[in-house]
Amino acid sequence: MLGCNCDTCTSQDPKDKRLRASALVRSGDTHILIDTGPDLRTQLLREGITHIDGILITHEHNDHTAGLDDVRPYNFRRDDDIPLYTESRVLENLKERYRYIFDKTYSTAAKLDPRIIKPGVTFTLSGIDILPLRVLHGRLPIIGYRIGEMAYLTDVKSIPDESLELLQGVSTLIVTALEPKLHPTHFNLDEAITLSERLGAKDTYLIHMSHRMGLHKERQRSLPPNIKLAYDTQVIQF
Ligand SMILES: [Zn+2]
Ligand SMILES: [Zn+2]
Ligand SMILES: [Zn+2]
Numbered sequence: 001m002l003g004c005n006c007d008t009c010t011s012q013d014p015k016d017k018r019l020r021a022s023a024l025v026r027s028g029d030t031h032i033l034i035d036t037g038p039d040l041r042t043q044l045l046r047e048g049i050t051h052i053d054g055i056l057i058t059h060e061h062n063d064h065t066a067g068l069d070d071v072r073p074y075n076f077r078r079d080d081d082i083p084l085y086t087e088s089r090v091l092e093n094l095k096e097r098y099r100y101i102f103d104k105t106y107s108t109a110a111k112l113d114p115r116i117i118k119p120g121v122t123f124t125l126s127g128i129d130i131l132p133l134r135v136l137h138g139r140l141p142i143i144g145y146r147i148g149e150m151a152y153l154t155d156v157k158s159i160p161d162e163s164l165e166l167l168q169g170v171s172t173l174i175v176t177a178l179e180p181k182l183h184p185t186h187f188n189l190d191e192a193i194t195l196s197e198r199l200g201a202k203d204t205y206l207i208h209m210s211h212r213m214g215l216h217k218e219r220q221r222s223l224p225p226n227i228k229l230a231y232d233t234q235v236i237q238f
Pocket of ligand 3: 063
């Protein structure tokens with residue numbers, strides 16, 4: 001947190017150095033991004049990612065989309081535009097934020113191929129089946145993604161019954177837990193654990209944590225072994 005001197009923000013433990021939440025799904029040589037936050041360029045350089053096959057967007061908030069234009073160099077490594085999967089409301093919002101990208105105003109912007117997705121309707125990208133799910137971020141309807149037995153649910157505060165159905169059988173749950181206290185638009189720690197138990201997930205990884213979650217080591221010690229605080233650079237097999 002900018003300007004904060006708390007124990008977490010000043011910690012030297014690399015697991016306490018939390019950039020904005022995003023994920024890279026890798027299958028063979030296929031790379032799929034989930035969200036393009038403001039730290040995306042730093043994250044992609046750090047991981048040495050040489051190409052991107054598609055981008056899945058959860059919602060329009062700045063901490064999930066502010067790095068969108070930074071994927072431009074990957075356009076040099078492919079002939080066609082990079083597929084960008086969003087629901088229509090989010091695409092309209094991105095068109096306002098990044099008019100120059102979608103208007104193709106100038107040639108030096110990222111080249112993206114928008115594809116509209118609908119919750120509950122599976123689509124396939126590079127042979128990988130991806131199921132977008134409706135979840136609620138406070139009152140804002142946003143998208144979570146299920147791929148095989150993994151679900152990635154960032155910025156979630158509640159989950160409609162029909163999505164809970166679609167989450168049955170998930171064994172790797174990656175879910176927001178913002179902080180210990182209740183929050184109006186994000187799961188807190190207890191809500192994330194409750195969802196994990198309800199789904200019977202084998203492993204649950206908590207993401208999108210604020211500094212109020214405290215030090216990684218201390219918080220992890222207080223949790224059951226199958227509930228893990230995720231950390232930057234972490235690789236999860238599923
Ligand atoms: Zn702090
Ligand atoms: Zn958000
Ligand atoms: Zn967020």
